[in-house]
Amino acid sequence: MLAAAYRDIGNHAVRNLPIFNETLSVEAVGFRLHEGRVIGIMVTPWFMNVVIPVPDGASQSFRARDTHLLVRFPAGDIQFTVSEVALVGPIASCSLLSPMFGFEDMATACATAEAALAALMSAADTAASHGRDAPHIRSIDRRHFLQGLLTARRR
Numbered sequence: 001m002l003a004a005a006y007r008d009i010g011n012h013a014v015r016n017l018p019i020f021n022e023t024l025s026v027e028a029v030g031f032r033l034h035e036g037r038v039i040g041i042m043v044t045p046w047f048m049n050v051v052i053p054v055p056d057g058a059s060q061s062f063r064a065r066d067t068h069l070l071v072r073f074p075a076g077d078i079q080f081t082v083s084e085v086a087l088v089g090p091i092a093s094c095s096l097l098s099p100m101f102g103f104e105d106m107a108t109a110c111a112t113a114e115a116a117l118a119a120l121m122s123a124a125d126t127a128a129s130h131g132r133d134a135p136h137i138r139s140i141d142r143r144h145f146l147q148g149l150l151t152a153r154r155r
Helices: 002-014 056-065 106-120 142-146
Strands: 027-034 037-043 048-053 068-073 076-085 089-097
Touching (some): 002 037, 002 076, 089 106
């Protein structure tokens, strides 16, 4: 249902925008249960997002008080933004990539989505499996990662 809603959005609202990658389509990748929530990745011609559909019973409380949702994963805590998708209702999403011009085909985009979901479900601190002398691995702040601040300091 979510994929159908994004196909409709793509066909009617986004297709003519400069962020639309014509070589891609819409696909729901890797949806599964995680601690009582359905989670997966939506791949579209204009973005790749981790998404959590908000259950019907919870939709009123999300609209009334929360625009963000913090979800704990083995890789660390991730902040999601709650928004409304036509024909579906409220969903929580976290942007991974946009625009999607780095992908030449749908198979590569879906493989990337599957790898991202696997990384999200893997423990961030693997130092224990490498012995006591391994460096401590800390959670990655998504904003710093996307801005390239993990490898270089801005002056």
